[in-house]
Amino acid sequence: MDLSSSLLPLEDNGFERLENAEKVKADLQVCKLSADKEYVKLQDELTSLKELEENLHKESIKSKDIHEKELCVLNQENSKLKKEIEKLKEDLAECNSELSWDGKIEKKVADMKVEFTHMEDAKDDFSDINTRCVFSVTSKIPFKLNQNQALLTFEDAEVAQRLIKTGKHTLNLDRKTTDVKAMPFALGMGIKFELHVTISGKKIDVSEVPELSIPDDWVRDKLELNFYKSEHGGGEVENVKYDKKSRTAVITFLKPGAANGFVRSTKCPFFVNGRHYRLHVSPSTNVHMEKLQLYSGISKNSILLKGIAETEDDEESVQDMIEIHFQKPSNGGGETERIKYVSKGATWVCFEEDA
Structure with missing residues (x-):
């Protein structure tokens, strides 16, 4: 029996398995080398990222320090500017005071006192056509109060006259x-x-009236x-006067x-070309002046202190001390209606006709 022929396939099969194993081993070694290279590459990238992070952190700290220093400098400059502004305000106030002391004060426009007096009777048979009102208008007379002067107004004229005497x-x-002098004073013209x-x-x-791209007649x-x-409170219209330039109109019923239905109404709807507008509406009025008179006089209830x-006290404190003194009956005083004291510059006070 020949045994050599039966051993050949077994020998060939062993070599083939060995070759496959060697091939797998070689492939694994190649994969390992590739993985090692990738690992080294990732390690390098990670190291670079850490270095970048550290650099950014250092730059952030450095930038923060710089900004804090700049902010500190800006705050110091801001504080310095505020002090300079306050000083300029004080200088300006001082200049204004000097100008006032030099008499360079613009006289204020006198206030006007307006009072309703009565309704006028209708001069025709149609009492509901027009409404006529009469008002009394009186100007308040301005009086210039100079530095280190005070003006007191008392409830009782006898008190003022007694102090003047x-x-x-x-x-x-x-x-x-300090000795002061109480004296009367003449008012200006009112x-x-x-x-x-x-x-x-x-x-x-x-x-x-809205600007419309249609003819004025329309x-x-x-x-x-x-x-x-x-429903708008109107009625049959007799005439319409329209001024395109001023966007106004006068409606005559x-x-x-x-x-009269528009006396209390200030807005009225206006529909045109599919759009909604709001017109401003007011009663048509005519105003004229009568019985103009000029008047002047002396305030019997007031005194001027010169x-x-x-003092080193503020103006309000000195004013309070003056008022307390002249309110005491032991000093010949009485109840005061008002007081005004000027420590610097000058000011204006106003009196009405019956002052």
């Missing part, structure tokens, strides 16, 4: 005594007149139609008293 008064200001206001019962003034027609409607010594 005494003349010299000794005040205790800031633990110091005016008074009657203001007659007639509110039309047939006309209203319309403003804020605008008049649309205004007439708008105010003809009774046919029926007397039709305009020669008040300067």
Whole structure:
């Protein structure tokens, strides 16, 4: 029996398995080398990222320090500028005070006192056409109060006259005594007149008319139609005067008293070309002045104090001390209505006709 022929396949099979194993081993070694290279590469990238992170952190700290230093410098400069501004304000106030002391003060426009007096009777048979009101207008007379002067107004004129008659008064200001002189003073010129206001019962003034790209006649027609409607408080329109330049109009109704419905209304809807607008509406008025008079006089309830010594106290404190002194009956005083004291510069106070 020949055994050599049966051993050959086994030998070939062993070599083949060995070759496959060697091949797998070689492939694994190649993969390992590739993985090692990739690992080294990733390690290098990680190291670079860590270095970059450290550099960014250092730059951030450095930048923060720089910003904090710059902010500190800016705060110091801001504080310095605020001090300079305050100093400039003080210098400006001082300059204004000097200008006032030099008499370079612009006189204020006097306030006006307006009082309703009565309704005028209608001069025709249509009492509901127009409403006529009369107002009394009186200007308040300005009086210039100079530095180290005070003005006191008392409830009782006898107190003021008694203090003026005494003349010299000794005040205790800031633990110091000072002699002042109480004296009357003449007021300037004032005016008074009657203001007659007639509110039309047939006309209203319309403003804020929208700018429309249509002829003026069409605008008049649309205004007439708008105010003809009774739900808007109007009625049949007699005439429409429209001014495109000023965007205003005057509506005259046919029926007397039709305009009275707009006395309390300031806005009226206006529909045109599919759009909605709001017109400003007010009663048409006529104003004229009558009985203009000039007047002047002396305030019987007030006294002017001159020669008040300067003190270290503020103006309000000195004013309080003056008022307390002249409120005491033992000093010949009485109840005061008002007081004004000026320590620096000058100011204006106003009096009414019956002051």
